[in-house]
Amino acid sequence: MIDFSTHYLGLKLNGPIVVSSTPLSESLDNIRRMEDSGAAAIVLTSLFEEQLALESRALDEDLSRGTESFAESLDYLPEQSDYRMTHEVYLEYLRRAKAAVSIPILASLNGATTGGWIRFAKDMEEAGADAIELNTYALATDRSQTSAELELQLLELVGAVCQAVKVPVSVKLSQSFTSLPHMAARLEDAGARGLVLFNRFYQPDFDIETLEVRPTLHFSTPSELLPRLHWAAILYGHLNIDLAITGGVHSAEDVLKSIMAGAGMTMMASALHIHGIEHIGRVLSDMRYWLEKREYTSLWDTRGCLSRRSVPDTSPFDRGNYIKTLSSYSLRQTVAAF
Numbered sequence: 001m002i003d004f005s006t007h008y009l010g011l012k013l014n015g016p017i018v019v020s021s022t023p024l025s026e027s028l029d030n031i032r033r034m035e036d037s038g039a040a041a042i043v044l045t046s047l048f049e050e051q052l053a054l055e056s057r058a059l060d061e062d063l064s065r066g067t068e069s070f071a072e073s074l075d076y077l078p079e080q081s082d083y084r085m086t087h088e089v090y091l092e093y094l095r096r097a098k099a100a101v102s103i104p105i106l107a108s109l110n111g112a113t114t115g116g117w118i119r120f121a122k123d124m125e126e127a128g129a130d131a132i133e134l135n136t137y138a139l140a141t142d143r144s145q146t147s148a149e150l151e152l153q154l155l156e157l158v159g160a161v162c163q164a165v166k167v168p169v170s171v172k173l174s175q176s177f178t179s180l181p182h183m184a185a186r187l188e189d190a191g192a193r194g195l196v197l198f199n200r201f202y203q204p205d206f207d208i209e210t211l212e213v214r215p216t217l218h219f220s221t222p223s224e225l226l227p228r229l230h231w232a233a234i235l236y237g238h239l240n241i242d243l244a245i246t247g248g249v250h251s252a253e254d255v256l257k258s259i260m261a262g263a264g265m266t267m268m269a270s271a272l273h274i275h276g277i278e279h280i281g282r283v284l285s286d287m288r289y290w291l292e293k294r295e296y297t298s299l300w301d302t303r304g305c306l307s308r309r310s311v312p313d314t315s316p317f318d319r320g321n322y323i324k325t326l327s328s329y330s331l332r333q334t335v336a337a338f
């Protein structure tokens, strides 16, 4: 029997697939099915900084009997009812999810700035979260804001959450850093126990008939895995924190590639929306078959074997790959395609 058991964020897990933050886990029945299918842990959907700000302003509004400026100040935010759960409902759901299964349940806190809202990390810990995944999506749209300032803001946020709780904190990162290895090391210094590579952004689409900019959500495809593999392979062996991959993990091959790149954990969301929760079990059994055929006894013997520090030629991870890929492209391939 192949050994799949591992540790992630100091938690003992029974396998390499965690259910990433998705509304699929907003039903206890689904949560039980995830555990039965072999999910090693589940990350709940996020509580958002904006939502928490909205809730506390609504409370202030109740207390001060409402002002015009309060209503105006909320115009730019989604309505409170647009969020799926209030924080109280979230915490109660977290307690019930913990009681329903024996695999770890991670809470997700989603925001960009330090502020009063991060005290909810403590509430999540008290409600039983085994760890907290901090989703730190900040988009630079202000030309006066430097990347150094944004990075400092992120480090302060991570440091503040890590100080607020005893449970481990992982950071779901954007891949848009000029020096990701440096940033990863600073996040480790700030107290993060794991990095989740990478947050997936949902750029709005443009409707040229109505001249509207519309939010869109497409599920991922396995092609999105490549930048994640690339960065996991570069970071592997240079940090004392865990690496997880989210984004484009759909099949056994995708999980195996991720582990070989150096990830200690993979996460799935889109694949479960597309193929159903039981897909986890099929992926695990495909992996088992592949590993047994090659006489591996532990999945983890493959870990990092394709990382930058393990391969004899590191040029595929560097500029060399870019040059080779472009210069080896033959025009005949394009002609053949027509």
Ligand SMILES: Cc1cc2nc3c(=O)[nH]c(=O)nc-3n(C[C@H](O)[C@H](O)[C@H](O)COP(=O)(O)O)c2cc1C
Pocket: 020, 021, 022, 023, 044, 045, 046, 108, 110, 135, 172, 198, 199, 200, 219, 220, 221, 246, 247, 248, 249, 267, 268, 269, 270, 271, 273
């Ligand atoms: C419908 C849907 C809702 C999601 N909600 C959240 C969320 O609340 N918080 C979060 O950090 N990620 C959220 N995600 C992102 C996923 O957790 C995951 O990181 C991303 O979809 C990439 O993984 P995938 O390729 O397996 O889908 C959501 C994804 C989907 C498809």
